[in-house]
Amino acid sequence: MLLGAAPGGAGETVSLSGTEPGQRLDVTLVRVVDPAAPAGAEGPAPDASTRLVAVQFSLENTGTAVYKDSPAPAAHLLNTSGQRFAGLNTATTAGDPFPDTVTLDPGGTADGHVAFRLPEDAVPEAVQFALNGGLADDVGQWSLL
Known part of the structure; x- marks a missing residue:
């Protein structure tokens, strides 16, 4: 199922700063696909107790510095139980992942997908994104509920 637009959800653009001067990115959550099937032989398939969720982001460098980063570790998914899941560079049938860098x-x-491996019964609540591999203080968050 596609999780639709909600406050802070799909379609909303958040402007984020990095830790270095001139680092600025407009990040748009385009869509969420839950569940997402693995594409081809890349990465292990979910087992009966887990599933993949794919989040498509659109990135635009609105700063004055070159953006060079890995989007997958910059993204996290939170569920309604308070668990936090790190992004993966796993190809899914939802679309191509971002390159490693x-x-x-x-x-x-640039547009691409970040995948997350969640327990089968987990309810996605929010997605977060921060520059500098997820370590920047400026964190964008989109509600999925």
Whole structure:
């Protein structure tokens, strides 16, 4: 199922700063696919107790510095039980993942998916994204409920 737009949800763009001067990115949560099936032989398939959830992001470098980062570890999914799941560079049938490293000159854009492995019964509540591998203080959050 696609989780639709909600306050802070799909379609909303959040402007985020990184830890270095000139690092600024507009991040848009495009859609969430739950469950997402693994594509091809890349990565282990979920077992009966887990499933994959894919989140599509659109990134636009609105800063003055080159953006060079790995989007998967920059993203986290939180469930209604308070658990936090790290993003994975796993291809799913929802779409292609971001490359391991994305490099964007100012004004550059990139779209891709980040996958998350969740327990089968977990209810996704929110998605977070921060620059610098998820370590920047400026964190965007989108509600999925």
